[in-house]
Amino acid sequence: MMEKELCIRCNKPTPYHPETPITLRRYFVEGSGQLCPFCYQELYGGAGSLESMYERDLGKQPEREEK
């Protein structure tokens, strides 16, 4: 099972696994929890290159679904 931390706002999976140290995560809000990049930008704003940031984060995960 590839469990991932879910966004506390929209419940979509984030690029991070539950065992990922908080210090290594982006979009983590102390006192609230893990947000996905999209909700994080909505709540806090951010640079325009969010999509590429998100893809880069996802690309770091060595996971591939074989059919």
Ligand SMILES: [Zn+2]
């Ligand atoms: Zn979200």
